[in-house]
Amino acid sequence: MKVTYDKYYQTENLFGLPYPELMDFFADQPKTTRVLDLGCGQGRDAIPIARLGFEVTGMDRSQVGIDQMMQVARIENLPLTGITSDIYEIEDLAEYDFILLDSMFHFTKNDRNREVKFIQKIIAKIKDGCHIIFCIQDTGKKVKILNQTVDSNEKLERLADRTFIYTFEDNETGHRSTSDYRMIVVRK
Ligand SMILES: C[S@@+](CC[C@H](N)C(=O)[O-])C[C@H]1O[C@@H](n2cnc3c(N)ncnc32)[C@H](O)[C@@H]1O
Numbered sequence: 001m002k003v004t005y006d007k008y009y010q011t012e013n014l015f016g017l018p019y020p021e022l023m024d025f026f027a028d029q030p031k032t033t034r035v036l037d038l039g040c041g042q043g044r045d046a047i048p049i050a051r052l053g054f055e056v057t058g059m060d061r062s063q064v065g066i067d068q069m070m071q072v073a074r075i076e077n078l079p080l081t082g083i084t085s086d087i088y089e090i091e092d093l094a095e096y097d098f099i100l101l102d103s104m105f106h107f108t109k110n111d112r113n114r115e116v117k118f119i120q121k122i123i124a125k126i127k128d129g130c131h132i133i134f135c136i137q138d139t140g141k142k143v144k145i146l147n148q149t150v151d152s153n154e155k156l157e158r159l160a161d162r163t164f165i166y167t168f169e170d171n172e173t174g175h176r177s178t179s180d181y182r183m184i185v186v187r188k
Pocket residue numbers: 005015038039040041042043044045059060061062065085086087088101102103104
């Protein structure tokens with residue numbers, strides 16, 4: 001199957017460094033817990049979270065991204081597992097304490113229903129006490145739709161909502177751009 005990101009990930013560390021806000025959040029959590037990074041890409045988040053001592057599973061349909069992530073995991077002997085799969089097919093979510101979804105939702109007209117249903121499926125399948133961490137670009141109606149989706153579920157408690165700026169640097173072209181981002185954390 002042709003996977004768009006397999007081509008993009010010819011550029012190493014395409015998305016650059018993890019957000020400090022996200023790392024600060026994990027630094028404060030108990031390290032005896034399990035993290036699932038859905039759409040982990042090249043491991044921009046999964047690798048540093050595993051370095052903190054969490055047992056991390058990263059899932060992505062890009063084999064190239066998973067291979068790059070697992071190469072680092074092997075060299076550093078990190079508690080990190082990579083799975084090449086379609087995240088929308090996942091059923092086993094009850095074993096995790098944290099579900100991370102970084103830059104995974106865009107809520108375009110075509111994708112909105114599917115994405116909202118997927119979030120609802122995650123909420124239904126995670127155990128009580130599990131956190132979901134959404135990092136999402138704050139443009140258009142994205143945050144509004146995400147908020148509506150989580151706030152309409154009475155099982156969720158909202159723990160954090162942080163704004164920050166993400167700087168993207170294209171090493172090949174030298175192009176640099178910034179975008180407003182949000183990190184929203186909820187707990188079931
Ligand atoms: C914008 S990138 C974000 C990667 C990573 N979360 C980060 O922030 O660095 C989106 C990632 O989601 C993956 N992806 C998109 N839809 C997917 C799906 N249905 N199943 C598995 N991976 C998917 C892509 O392959 C890509 O690696």
